[in-house]
Amino acid sequence: MRILLITGPGGSGRTTVAAATALRAAREGARTLLLTCDDALPAGLVPGGVPGLAVRLTDSAEGFRDVLTALQEQGGAALDLLGARPLERDEITPLPGARELAVLAAVREAARSGAHDLLVVDLPAAPEALALLALPGELRRYLRRLLPQERQAARALRPLLGRLAGVPMPSERLYESAARWDEQLAQVEDLLGRAEVRLTAEPGPSAVEAVRAAVLGLALYGLRPGALLATRVVPDASPDTWLTVLAAQQRKALDEWTAAGLPVHAVPHLGREPRGADDLTALGVPGAAVTAASAAGAAGSCSVERPVEDRSAEDGSLVWRIPLPGAVREELELVRRGDELLLAAGRFRRALPLPPALRRCAVTGAALREGVLAVRFVPDPAVWPSAER
Template sequence: MRILLFTGKGGVGKSTVASGTAALAAAAGQRTLVLSTDAAHSLADAFGVPVGPEPTAVADHLFVQQVDAQLRFEQSWAEIQGYLLSVLDTTGMDPVAAEELTVIPGAEEVLALLELRLHALSDDWDVIVVDCAPTAETLRLLALPEALGWYMQRVFPVQQRVVKALRPVLSRAAGVPMPGGGVFEAVERLHAELDEVRTLLSGPEASVRIVLTPEAVVLAEARRAYTTLSLFGYRVDGVVANRVFPAEGADDWRAGWVLAQDEVLAQVEESFSGLPLWRSEYGAAEPVGVEALTALARGLYDGTDPIGTSGVRGPFEMVSVRSGVQLRLRLPFVTRDQVDLARSGDELVVTVGSHRRLLTLPASLARMRVTGARVDDDGVLRVSFQDAATASSSSPSAQERVG
């Protein structure tokens, strides 16, 4: 099964491109589902038909779904929310206000990812196309499973044991109810499901496509998105330049735009060298409906496979070298002074700007020492490992700054 995620700055037309790609896949006979994780759903507008909370058929082999976040919220968060409501009730807070406070920010996007997991496990689809939220929300969302994993491994077991042992004392001392076993089980279940989602989205059958328009500000955000997606292990397999002005028949006003866009497009080609770059020209009318979306996608992919992986490798590699093993992580557009690296037990802590990732090392590397690290000019972080027994006593410390 193929999973394609489309993201980009708000307003660049990613919903249209995602819908067109799905329509073209369905036209080739692939059982295709388009799923939106954006709280501001726009798939119904793109297809020009009503779309419900369950997969809605809009053409042969093509289904569209705008997730009913409230229903999934009740299924996945009800136990946790019930406990939080009981805590707020002891403070005398108005019940309506308390219910609003217990809805976690970004819950709709998270629960849409859980819906994606159910569809991926169902074996009902050959292709799932995900229309993601704008870039910043998508990046926070895709980083969530790993961040929650760190909490579940390091903090949650201790917290669970303490609360279980001291619940009567804590309840009397704090004056608020302590969480019961059902709450902890709900948190564990939520974590396990999100971890499955992350495994799916970082696997070989899944990839991300960045949609942009030929504007300098949009390109800058796309570059940052590429770096962050790579940091968290998600494979970007192509870039879509949308709303490109056609050069033919341009009047003076449009000719100026064509020249400006050509300059940005040259930067796009340089920035994303090695990735397919698909271009979609402005049309005479907004593409709405299956037929128009399919035509847009045919022009965009120009005979290439719209759901192909393009042969682009993932951002991680483990390579055997003479001195041991080298872990390589591609970090596009990153320089040496932007990266911090630390070793903590069986984890590597990689920080790029404001984003931090904790990489749990496989057992084969966890037994080794870090003997060196550098960022090459091509933006590849290379971390060298060597058996502890043979590593030199003068090797770099377990915590170091890459530079």
């Protein structure tokens, strides 16, 4: 199953683009599922009776109740130890982040069902969408830190340790649950890593900065956009002076995006809000397999490579190159902590696992040139293997 993720700045028409993309794919013969978290999705956008097209609205409230109820059941021993009174299902209300969890669960469910050829996901606005894409990896990282899998090796000693300590020890069920969560999160992380991301933006001065930030955030999480759909584009030639000025502003933004190497596709302004299948077809959005990223192959088509350059023969260093298009030097923060590189770019922050060879090295410098952060490492003599040992 191919997955298309649609996001962009708020108000850029991403829900309309997602609906038009799903409709076109279904008409071209693909069994298509449109997954949206927008409660305001107009029924007219996806008309009924289109063969091969299904629409699903994620229910964050119900999904959050399922997750929290399951957590309470699996952590019952710990809750009893703390004297906690579990929440009843009907009193559980969704918290911030519940929508993201519901979308991730729906993506995994759709992939497991095998009932569709294409999944089009109408994500929230770009900042929230980037947080959603990062969520599986971050949750797995927290699980590994809080419940290390190697601790399971001592499960035979837990009853003895419990008697010596005088308090109950974490049950085997807790570690089994953690392993199950890690497996499920890994599946979702793999699905998102192989998906194609398409950005939507209405060209204009503010959108240029919003797209730059979105592309930078995607790169930090190992993705690049397969297409940038410039929405509500007006004709260049018009007798209306106001439209002429607007067209000039849009053309400037389109030229900047093209010069930055983004795969831009213009979506025309219809002069009205799109309604029904005919309007969606008139938008002329690209199909599910016509972008440059798609042509490169479905698996990993939008992934970003982070190569390690071996310069040991020249100056004894290794250089890790991390693409960060649109990054500004003053907005970058870089910290080495254990086997991770903590990298912040603007409002985005990511803990990048170091490649195996670099874990035995020390960071000696970094430089940002032409949208690529080059981090320089040198082998640590204390741990680097040598011919003398």
